[in-house]
Amino acid sequence: MRAIYEKYAEDLDALKVSGNLRELPSGQHDGKWIINYGNRMLNLSSNDYLGLASNMELLHEFYDRVQSSGEQLPMSSSSSRLLTGNFRVYDTLEERLAAMYGRESALVLSSGYHMNTGILPALCDRNILILADKLVHASLIDGIRLSGARCIRYRHQDYSQLEKLIEKEHSDCDRIIIVTESIFSMDGDTAPLQRLVEIKRRCGKVMLYVDEAHAVGVRGERGLGLAEECGCIGDIDLLCGTFGKALASVGAYVICDSIIKEYLVNRMRTLIFTTAMPPVNVAWTLFVMERLHSFKDRRERLLRHSERLRKVLHDKGSETPSASHIIPLIIGPATDTVIKAEDMRRKGFYVLPIRPPTVPEGTSRLRFSLTADITDEDMDRLCDSL
Ligand SMILES: *Cc1c(COP(=O)(O)O)cnc(C)c1O
Numbered sequence: 001m002r003a004i005y006e007k008y009a010e011d012l013d014a015l016k017v018s019g020n021l022r023e024l025p026s027g028q029h030d031g032k033w034i035i036n037y038g039n040r041m042l043n044l045s046s047n048d049y050l051g052l053a054s055n056m057e058l059l060h061e062f063y064d065r066v067q068s069s070g071e072q073l074p075m076s077s078s079s080s081r082l083l084t085g086n087f088r089v090y091d092t093l094e095e096r097l098a099a100m101y102g103r104e105s106a107l108v109l110s111s112g113y114h115m116n117t118g119i120l121p122a123l124c125d126r127n128i129l130i131l132a133d134k135l136v137h138a139s140l141i142d143g144i145r146l147s148g149a150r151c152i153r154y155r156h157q158d159y160s161q162l163e164k165l166i167e168k169e170h171s172d173c174d175r176i177i178i179v180t181e182s183i184f185s186m187d188g189d190t191a192p193l194q195r196l197v198e199i200k201r202r203c204g205k206v207m208l209y210v211d212e213a214h215a216v217g218v219r220g221e222r223g224l225g226l227a228e229e230c231g232c233i234g235d236i237d238l239l240c241g242t243f244g245k246a247l248a249s250v251g252a253y254v255i256c257d258s259i260i261k262e263y264l265v266n267r268m269r270t271l272i273f274t275t276a277m278p279p280v281n282v283a284w285t286l287f288v289m290e291r292l293h294s295f296k297d298r299r300e301r302l303l304r305h306s307e308r309l310r311k312v313l314h315d316k317g318s319e320t321p322s323a324s325h326i327i328p329l330i331i332g333p334a335t336d337t338v339i340k341a342e343d344m345r346r347k348g349f350y351v352l353p354i355r356p357p358t359v360p361e362g363t364s365r366l367r368f369s370l371t372a373d374i375t376d377e378d379m380d381r382l383c384d385s386l
Contacts, residue, residue: 019334020355032373034350041350044368049218050298051373052248062287073283077276085276093286101233105261108253110277112213112242115252117143118270124149127174135184166203176206182226183214186359188326197235207237217246222293249285251277298372305370305379312383328365337364347385
């Protein structure tokens with residue numbers, strides 16, 4: 001090793017000692033299974049919540065349609081959307097999204113990470129105050145940092161603290177942006193969106209930014225997310241979601257008023273200075289979105305499995321904060337969590353330990369993430385082996 005890298009080696013050693021060293025996992029996919037060292041395990045760490053990414057029938061239907069339509073769908077857009085990368089399929093997807101949500105506009109982005117690191121820096125200046133839930137996703141934290149705006153993180157889901165902060169701070173700033181997830185990535189609990197809308201309505205300076213990465217596809221009658229379920233799609237200024245999880249594609253979107261979209265097109269660096277997504281991926285996203293309403297049986301099965309696993313954990317005395325298909329079993333120390341995860345894998349369940357810095361120190365956990373292609377028999381085995 002070169003002497004100049006010594007510091008990195010020391011840091012890695014320290015991570016190893018504390019049980020927090022990460023490695024890129026190996027393993028092959030076979031539908032809902034993962035095969036690793038000859039061991040076939042049910043994948044309980046996937047974000048393919050509806051089981052669409054592993055659905056080859058759906059994929060073949062897409063390929064057949066592309067072939068028979070003769071549509072030109074290159075594997076690269078070769079440019080930013082603001083130059084020559086704005087293929088027609090982008091506009092079609094955005095028009096469809098705006099119509100499905102019943103809002104003025106939608107803007108499609110390359111990933112959730114681009115979305116969350118781009119929107120806040122574009123919309124913020126020094127006179128804006130961001131109020132963000134303590135547990136928002138790392139991409140939102142990075143967006144907040146890049147925005148240069150003043151930010152206060154309120155205690156996770158503590159809305160009376162949020163109200164007090166608005167009361168105290170609103171006269172010292174031009175606008176306030178409340179930032180939250182709808183289903184939180186690590187706890188699997190859900191934000192009361194109606195309550196947030198009421199809080200926003202009480203002060204004319206407040207905008208609401210909701211990241212639905214884990215809820216889109218899964219929640220709501222048509223799968224549009226928790227905002228659909230809560231009946232408040234029209235009340236969220238920046239209603240964000242990603243295509244890479246339940247929707248089995250790649251990219252992200254924000255549903256908003258036209259003025260906001262126009263502003264983002266002019267100011268959002270993660271939109272302007274990056275090559276647009278390949279048209280073929282955008283076409284696939286459109287294909288999935290058009291069928292989203294029809295996956296209701298999958299949403300219902302996922303709901304059933306989730307309720308069952310939460311009840312089993314509860315009956316075993318392990319409280320979980322979850323109110324969704326993301327169900328953490330909080331163990332505490334990182335090393336114990338790693339051992340428990342290995343035990344589950346030996347029993348045929350691929351579940352990963354989640355450790356700091358992803359979650360706070362002392363709250364390491366197994367994170368079960370259920371999908372709609374898990375059968376009742378799979379659930380029987382899982383519940384028995386806990
Ligand atoms: C996964 C995730 C993202 C990032 O989305 P990508 O499309 O994977 O970049 C953003 N926000 C939340 C809450 C997420 O869970």
